[in-house]
Amino acid sequence: MSPDLALGTYRCRDIPQAAVHAVACGASWIDTAPNYQHGHAQTRLRPVLAGNPDLRVSTKVGFFTPDIATAAREAGVLTPAEAASGHCLSHRYVAWQSRRNVAELGRVPDIVFVHNPERADHAQDAITNAFTALEADARAGRIGGYGVATWTGFEGAFSVADLLDIATRCGGPDHHLAAIQLPVSLVMLKPVAQAMEGTGPLAAATEVGLDTFVSAPLHGGELPGMVTAELAQLIDPGTTPAEAALRVIASTPGVKHVLLGSGHAQHWEAAQRILALPPLPDKTLHEVIDVLGA
Template sequence: MTASLGLGTYRCRDVARAAAMAAAAGADWIDTAPNYAQGQAERALAPVLARHPELKVSTKVGFLAPGSRGLALRAGVVAAGTAEAGHCLAPRYIGWQVECNRRTLGRTPDLVFVHNPEHGCSREAITDRLYLAFLTLEKACQAGLIRGYGVATWSGFSSGLFDVPLLLELASKAGGPQHHLRAIQLPLSLVNLAPIAQALDGVGVLADAVAAELEVFASAPLHGGAVPGLVTPELAELIRSGSTPAGAGLAVVASAPGVRRLLVSTDQPQHWSEATTVIGQPPVPLDTLRKVTDVLGT
């Protein structure tokens, strides 16, 4: 596979256990956010990151964990209504959250993703929201607080609210030709198949990311555990002979053009072992991927 395996912590019940398991298995990346695991994910990761300095880590800004809303209010970086809503991308809040992320993780994040910028945002407002976020993150990069930034979205690309060319335009406006926009993160799976189908034709978000040399992080590759139940034995055999439904679903995403990292959220050794096996095999051929998109549609 051209994609590598990373740990996503969104659905992990035991983040510390999952991180230790991933590190022991040779994973090189962990993705998290300050609101994951009831606001405790970053704190749980800190000891594992300290023991494994070779691990890279990405975190996010945007959602406020319930336990941090009071802190943000007392710091004066959000208004009461915004804290209650639980999501903020105002520059003052982003700057404060970056400092909190860094302190809690115990190290400089390799990437900070703008987390679901589409949340509660209109088409008219999204450009300004992203530009101000990028401007703040460029300043954080220049200050050495983070190494780069990206956009992690659930529906921003699929809804047409923004695209990679717009992100590049705004990053260049905020940071010049040497801007620090490095990656995008979006859901890709047999349920969210449209970006993969487009990439096979050389268009869409994945093709744009490749052209821009942005790393693509594929989140929710099993769509919250729904994919194995949707894969028939015939479909699994089409994708890869002898594969399990889960393995077949992961193989499609890991083989998609442009995907750099496959984020799997699990603290179960058997699930991690299966994902590792998938990543260690050759990619699913492009003509097979085309047959899968033809069978399932987009």
């Protein structure tokens, strides 16, 4: 089954316009965070979500802007030291930020991701604190479910099995852990190599029924300038570098949603076409891994 296109609002310059293109191309998810666009991403999404009630939305807890830090300190949920750090996963802060997310989005988020918990000194303790707060929100109907969005966390700070264990301790067998999000691209190729062998976070998440969101598939827009004509030819003759890069991600086992942050209609249309194609042969993916290394 081909993965879905989704709008990722990190570094997205014009969120409302990007959302229009995303919806036109059949995207069913928008991913955001309270600290994106200097703290304005969620409020800029509110009219989009109101006008498209079938759109699903994921947001995050963890990072915050100086303005959010000031509000949180005034609310008594951040200490001065926590406010200065720019990131917090304490139970009281996560519960406060989760309620704030709902107010800014104008609706209950379908998933709230714990944002880069590997940043904490004791990542699994931080995840436990956050999951405890988010489990309470899920049971009260204030969020649909929760997950972890990470950049390097699956490199040793925690595993999918660890997340399941923590969620079970926080919420029992009927916990609301729903998804993971991680970067996968021709630069961040290790998850592809692992998935091809049936290992790693994508395979583990798929095995236990968790949703998977892939961030930075074009490595922040840098990949089209990095992919050579020879590599694009190896991946899929006749495609552009950006299309070739997306072709690999769309063909990776376990990838369910690919986050694209472009504000250009032609980029969405091209991505829609690429994701609708059949997966590349395993032989091609193994050749790409051999050429680039994992």
